[in-house]
Amino acid sequence: MDDFASQIYTQVHQIPHGKVATYGDIAKFAGFPGYARQVGRLMATLPDGSTLPWHRVVNAKGEISLTGLDLQRQRRKLLDEGVEVSDAGRLKLSQYRWDGF
Numbered sequence: 001m002d003d004f005a006s007q008i009y010t011q012v013h014q015i016p017h018g019k020v021a022t023y024g025d026i027a028k029f030a031g032f033p034g035y036a037r038q039v040g041r042l043m044a045t046l047p048d049g050s051t052l053p054w055h056r057v058v059n060a061k062g063e064i065s066l067t068g069l070d071l072q073r074q075r076r077k078l079l080d081e082g083v084e085v086s087d088a089g090r091l092k093l094s095q096y097r098w099d100g101f
Contacts, residue, residue, distance in 0.1 A: 004030075004032065004035075004038070005042055007030040007031065007032070008026060008027070008030050008032075008038075008039055008042050009042070009052055010030070011026045011029045011030045011100075012026055012043070012052055012053060012054065012056070012057060013052060013053065014100075015053055015056040015057070015098050016098060017081050018081045018082045018083060018096070019056065019083075019096055019097070019098035020056045020057065020058050020062075020078070020083065020091065020093070020096050020097060020098065021056065021057055021058075021097065021098045021100070022036070022057070022058060022059060022060045022062075022093070022097075023036035023037070023039040023040045023043075023057060023058075023059060023060070024036040024039075024060055025097070025098070025100065026039045026057060027039050028100075029100045036060070039057070040065065043057055055073075055074045055077035055078055056078070056081075056098075058091065058093075061090075062090060062091050062092060062093035062097075063088075063089050063090050063091075064078075064085070064089030064090075066089075071089050074089070075087075075089055078091070083096050084096075
C-alpha cells in the first residue's frame with residue numbers, strides 16, 4: 001500500500017461513530033488538500049469485507065455520492081449510527097461533520 005492510501009485509510013478509520021467527513025476533509029486531514037477525488041476512488045475500491053468505516057465519508061454538499069442499492073446501503077449504515085439521512089441521501093453537515101480532532 002502506498003503512503004497516500006495509508007494516510008487516507010488512517011483518517012477514515014478515525015471518524016467517530018455517528019459522524020461524517022467529506023472526501024475533501026479526509027484529504028486535508030491526511031495532508032493532501034485538493035485530493036478529494038482520489039479519496040473517493042480509494043473508498044470505491046475497498047475490498048469486500050473491509051472494516052474501514054467508508055460509509056462515514058460523503059461529498060462536500062452533505063450527500064451520499066453513490067446511487068441505487070449502494071446509496072441505500074450507505075444510508076442504512078449511517079441511519080444505524082444515528083445520522084439522519086433523507087431518502088435521497090442528504091444529511092446536515094452542520095450537525096454531523098467531524099472536525100478531525
